Amino acid sequence: MISLPIINFSVIYPEIIILVTAIAVLIADLFIKGDRRAPISLIALAGIIMAAFAIHAQWGANVSGFSGAIIVDNYALLFKYIFLVGALLTLFLSVWYLQREELFSGEYFFFILISIVGMMILSSSNELITAFLGLEIMSIPLYLLAGFDKGKLRSNEAALKYLLMGAFASGFLIYGIAFIYGSMGTTNFDEIVRALSSDSLDTDPLILIGISMIVIGFAFKTAFVPFHSWVPDVYTGAPTPVTAFFSIAPKAAGFAILFRLLTVAFSPIFVNLSTMLWVLAVLTMSVGNLIALTQRNIKRMLAYSSIAHAGYILVSLAIGTSKGTEAGLFYLLAYTAMNAGAFGMVILLGHKGEDDLTISSYGGLSRRHPVAAATMSLFMFSLAGIPPTAGFIGKFNIFSNAISAGFIWLAIIGVINSVISVYYYLRVIITMYMKPEADSVTTVTYPPSLLVAIILAAWGTLHIGLFPNGWLLFIRESVVGLYQAL
Amino acid sequence: MSLGLAHFLVLSAVIFSIGVIGVITRRNAIIVLMSIELMLNAANLALVAFSAFRQDPDGQIFVFFVIAVAAAEAAVGLALIMLLFRNRKSINVDDFNLMKW
Numbered sequence: 001m002i003s004l005p006i007i008n009f010s011v012i013y014p015e016i017i018i019l020v021t022a023i024a025v026l027i028a029d030l031f032i033k034g035d036r037r038a039p040i041s042l043i044a045l046a047g048i049i050m051a052a053f054a055i056h057a058q059w060g061a062n063v064s065g066f067s068g069a070i071i072v073d074n075y076a077l078l079f080k081y082i083f084l085v086g087a088l089l090t091l092f093l094s095v096w097y098l099q100r101e102e103l104f105s106g107e108y109f110f111f112i113l114i115s116i117v118g119m120m121i122l123s124s125s126n127e128l129i130t131a132f133l134g135l136e137i138m139s140i141p142l143y144l145l146a147g148f149d150k151g152k153l154r155s156n157e158a159a160l161k162y163l164l165m166g167a168f169a170s171g172f173l174i175y176g177i178a179f180i181y182g183s184m185g186t187t188n189f190d191e192i193v194r195a196l197s198s199d200s201l202d203t204d205p206l207i208l209i210g211i212s213m214i215v216i217g218f219a220f221k222t223a224f225v226p227f228h229s230w231v232p233d234v235y236t237g238a239p240t241p242v243t244a245f246f247s248i249a250p251k252a253a254g255f256a257i258l259f260r261l262l263t264v265a266f267s268p269i270f271v272n273l274s275t276m277l278w279v280l281a282v283l284t285m286s287v288g289n290l291i292a293l294t295q296r297n298i299k300r301m302l303a304y305s306s307i308a309h310a311g312y313i314l315v316s317l318a319i320g321t322s323k324g325t326e327a328g329l330f331y332l333l334a335y336t337a338m339n340a341g342a343f344g345m346v347i348l349l350g351h352k353g354e355d356d357l358t359i360s361s362y363g364g365l366s367r368r369h370p371v372a373a374a375t376m377s378l379f380m381f382s383l384a385g386i387p388p389t390a391g392f393i394g395k396f397n398i399f400s401n402a403i404s405a406g407f408i409w410l411a412i413i414g415v416i417n418s419v420i421s422v423y424y425y426l427r428v429i430i431t432m433y434m435k436p437e438a439d440s441v442t443t444v445t446y447p448p449s450l451l452v453a454i455i456l457a458a459w460g461t462l463h464i465g466l467f468p469n470g471w472l473l474f475i476r477e478s479v480v481g482l483y484q485a486l
Numbered sequence: 487m488s489l490g491l492a493h494f495l496v497l498s499a500v501i502f503s504i505g506v507i508g509v510i511t512r513r514n515a516i517i518v519l520m521s522i523e524l525m526l527n528a529a530n531l532a533l534v535a536f537s538a539f540r541q542d543p544d545g546q547i548f549v550f551f552v553i554a555v556a557a558a559e560a561a562v563g564l565a566l567i568m569l570l571f572r573n574r575k576s577i578n579v580d581d582f583n584l585m586k587w
Binding site: 140147151156167171175177178181187 | 530533535536539540547563566567579
């Protein structure tokens with residue numbers, strides 16, 4: 001007698017909505033030809049908004065479905081909000097850019113939506129096999145997005161490098177999962193906690209090898225040093241809105257699973273993992289910041305800066321308490337807003353072909369386009385962590401939590417790093433305000449869709465910075481359920 | 487001598503290492519892709535061995551997922567390699583050096 005598994009489809013309503021939208025986008029792309037394709041992006045937009053309502057309806061729930069493989073709690077829902085905001089911003093960043101580069105097609109939005117589905121599954125997975133599936137559903141469209149500019153060698157290279165590194169990382173991930181499965185006989189997080197806390201006296205080395213390999217697998221996705229080598233090339237080669245998407249959503253997805261996996265499922269042996277995370281955090285912050293100092297290309301500079309920002313969030317992961325998780329999630333929110341804004345400005349100030357995206361091409365921008373220069377400065381200040389922006393509150397939160405949890409050296413190294421980072425962010429501002437005009441005068445047009453994205457990002461950056469209390473409460477509400485069972 | 491779990495695990499570790507070394511040292515993009523395939527199949531072998539050892543079907547089900555994902559990854563990978571070959575007339579990883587800091 002086979003008992004049927006309990007499948008609760010209501011737990012994946014947001015995923016289903018996005019999936020149906022993605023298919024609708026593909027079908028619409030078949031029937032709409034040529035230059036009249038712009039409404040396709042509206043279908044994607046409608047799907048994202050509907051999914052946001054579905055998430056809103058689920059808020060406060062704590063249910064699992066698919067025999068415990070999928071869990072819907074506020075923590076997962078918060079991440080789903082972040083992914084949707086990332087997708088929304090990317091949508092607004094993309095439309096004009098795709099038309100400018102003559103790349104507009106339905107597949108682009110299909111890939112974005114499908115990878116969002118993968119991220120949503122990843123954030124609410126309560127089991128390793130589901131997490132692996134979510135990761136792959138997220139990653140495969142990302143490889144294709146990196147190579148979306150098919151005629152450009154740079155974009156081809158970015159896609160292949162990303163694919164080879166991503167698949168390499170998947171190999172480690174699966175091997176790690178095999179070890180965990182072999183030593184514990186389960187892949188379910190709840191059962192892993194139970195198994196680990198029952199015999200905590202002698203930890204099986206297989207478990208430690210397994211979890212380390214799983215961390216390596218996810219570290220490639222979230223770009224921790226020394227698993228970052230693909231980041232600068234892929235970020236530079238991919239079309240700029242895709243780069244913005246890469247730096248926001250997959251990174252958040254990687255952290256979503258890492259926080260749940262390490263600080264909840266593996267909480268009984270977290271002490272053994274803390275040192276590894278400590279080392280990873282220091283390496284990621286320092287290497288990211290130091291190499292960013294030497295960059296001339298703005299996209300490459302932002303790529304290294306995104307590595308450094310992943311390092312700051314790693315500090316909050318190394319703390320391993322619910323306070324640390326809160327600080328990490330708050331930083332992710334702030335990072336989403338400010339990084340999307342910075343890339344939006346890069347798109348706005350770029351020109352067709354994008355061969356010359358050097359920082360020096362922004363010389364004298366403040367005289368010709370004072371508003372654009374001021375907005376870019378806002379995002380740079382926020383990334384550097386200067387008040388009253390979101391970046392400052394985020395960093396303050398992480399480092400003060402690290403100190404109160406006893407990670408004083410980690411906090412000191414973090415603060416030193418964030419001081420180093422001020423140099424290269426300020427260099428952009430100095431170029432805009434104090435350097436003579438560049439030879440090639442950038443003509444700036446202000447397309448409405450792109451402006452919506454930049455204004456949203458600027459509003460987020462300022463609002464999180466000036467009124468952080470509401471956001472902090474929102475995050476506390478979403479994290480509190482995660483650690484209740486422990 | 488009967489075959490035990492350890493034999494399978496050692497074999498899978500050897501295959502996995504061959505895959506990792508292949509990814510790191512080989513310069514032909516298709517061979518790199520094949521080495522990644524070796525890594526995935528080494529993990530599959532370990533999963534099946536654990537699954538048989540524990541008399542639990544979960545591991546074998548996971549293997550099916552891994553095979554499906556590997557097929558998707560290989561399809562995308564070969565498409566990208568073909569695109570690059572069309573644009574550059576080479577599939578040597580060292581030639582992909584447009585972007586360096």
